[in-house]
Amino acid sequence: MTTLDTLSLEAALTAKRSSLLTQLATLRGGAPSRAQASEDHFAHREDSQAQTATERDLEFALDDHESTELRRVTAALQRLANGTYGMCADCGISIAPARLQAAPEAERCITCQEALERG
Numbered sequence: 001m002t003t004l005d006t007l008s009l010e011a012a013l014t015a016k017r018s019s020l021l022t023q024l025a026t027l028r029g030g031a032p033s034r035a036q037a038s039e040d041h042f043a044h045r046e047d048s049q050a051q052t053a054t055e056r057d058l059e060f061a062l063d064d065h066e067s068t069e070l071r072r073v074t075a076a077l078q079r080l081a082n083g084t085y086g087m088c089a090d091c092g093i094s095i096a097p098a099r100l101q102a103a104p105e106a107e108r109c110i111t112c113q114e115a116l117e118r119g
């Protein structure tokens with residue numbers, strides 16, 4: 001397996017996460033802590049799916065792109081922490097380092113990503 005520069009990838013992801021949290025906070029007209037609370041909310045959504053569905057739909061409608069991006073970046077940081085970073089979520093092969101440098105939050109290899117986008 002090619003050695004990844006995980007430190008610089010982690011730094012890139014952390015910076016991206018901060019900037020997304022700021023953008024979300026601005027979109028919602030609140031402080032960054034509110035976006036953070038919302039993110040924690042996403043992380044635990046399985047626990048209380050029925051109760052939070054409406055609120056979540058509203059958030060997606062407001063800032064779908066940033067929310068999705070934030071979840072992907074957070075998931076990538078979690079994979080870095082648990083040692084599964086850089087493996088394709090679908091087929092399990094190592095994602096090309098060049099792809100990860102271009103998109104550190106990528107969770108699939110280019111083949112699986114293209115297959116997904118084609119449907």
Ligand SMILES: [Zn+2]
Nearest residue numbers: 088091109112
């Ligand atoms: Zn794959």
